[in-house]
Amino acid sequence: MEYGTIAFEPEASVGQIAPSSFARIEHGAFQTAKGDGPTTGKYKVRVMGFDTSKMKKNTPPEEIIETPELFPAYTMSVEIPPPGGKLDIDVPSGGRPR
Numbered sequence: 001m002e003y004g005t006i007a008f009e010p011e012a013s014v015g016q017i018a019p020s021s022f023a024r025i026e027h028g029a030f031q032t033a034k035g036d037g038p039t040t041g042k043y044k045v046r047v048m049g050f051d052t053s054k055m056k057k058n059t060p061p062e063e064i065i066e067t068p069e070l071f072p073a074y075t076m077s078v079e080i081p082p083p084g085g086k087l088d089i090d091v092p093s094g095g096r097p098r
Helices: none
Strands: 003-010 021-026 041-049 074-080
Antiparallel strands (some): 041 074
């Protein structure tokens, strides 16, 4: 996916103070800033992909830009690895569970 977003919501097993987190997906990859990402444990992940070819270009800052979705939001549960770890998420074609 060329462009999208990914959101992490902690599940109850992670604890009450685990942070929610959000990152942009660019060129098929995402990265959370150190200290701003999810902690180790189980999270609900929501991935959204956007069709940049249908986005308006050069819009004024005050205009709200509608971003056409490539697929409905894809959600799943994942185990976040320890700090410095890598998490790969494969979204099935069309964003639907297999």
